[in-house]
Amino acid sequence: MLLGLTGSIATGKSTVAEMLKRRGAVVVDADQVARKVVEPGSLGLNRIKETFGSEMLTADGQLDRAKLGELVFADEEARLRLNALLHPLIMDEMKRMTAESLDKNPKSIVIWDVPLLIEENLTQFVEQVIVVYVPQAIQLKRLMERNHLTKTEAIKRMQSQLSIEEKKKVADYIIDNSGSLEETERQVDQLWRYLTLKSGSDQP
Template identity: 70%
Template sequence: MILGLTGGISTGKSTVSAMLKERGAVIIDADQVAREVVEPGTEGLRRIYEHFGKQVLHEDGRLNRSVLGDIIFWNEDLRKKLNELLHPLIRDVIMERTRVVLEKNPSEIVIWDVPMLIEGNLTQFVEKVIVVYIPEPIQLKRLMKRNSLSEAEARKRIASQLSIEEKKKLADYVIDNSGSLEMTERQVDQLWNYLTLKSGSSRQS
């Protein structure tokens, strides 16, 4: 079984991902894969260098994420271009790792932890979509506190993604993370028990 896990910035997706991993899910972290595909000597880094130039590299040839981030954050076209360059590479790695896991054990529950699951049109490759949700006013407050941002800066970052309300509408399962950690844990337990029954796995909470 392959599921996609997503959310919005500061909604707590990483927390829910860790909870699912504790219960036995195989987590494939798109952010980790994204770091791997731009390591020195990779096709991903070559593509970035060819399009953005030497300015986005450190002296030792590694990607300077800070410089690249500053370049694309305020430029929608360049951000889209970067996604066009890297998303196919990231997707291929995720799909290959999934294939290997399910080849060994077809009843494994594999979860793609992908921030841009919906925006990147990856929902077509998963059976169900899990969205970690909090209302937008709470999302704004948490992001401002977490990253020490002004309200304007936080709103800009939130606006760079599909709104959490829109993502919620597209979800098959919603984990509401706006309450206590214990409330989130209970929802994850309910979901995990349902998934293990559906997949034929014997690992229940």
């Protein structure tokens, strides 16, 4: 069974991913895979060097994330070129990790943890979608507190993504993370019981 997990900034997606992992889910984290495909000596890093120049690497051959970030945030065309270089590598690795898990245990519950699951149209690759939701007023408050942002700065970051209300419409399952951690845990427990029953999984 393969599901997609997503949310929006400061809704608590990573917290829910960790809860699912503790219960036995195989979590394939898109952000971790994105880092893996640009490790020294990798095809991804070589592609970045060929496309954007060796100045995107540090003296010891690592990706200079700050420098690359400055470039792609200021230049939309560069961002699209970077995505075209790396997205196929990220997708191939996520599919490989998924196939490996399901080969080992066909009843595994695999979760793709992807911030832009809906925006990048990756829902086509998963069976169902879990959205971690909080109302936008709570999202704004948590983002301001967590990242020490002004209200204007936080709103700007929220508006750079598809709104959580739009993502909610795509969800097969919603985890409402606006209450206490205990309340979120209860919802995750309920979802996990349902998924294990549905998959025929022998996991507890």
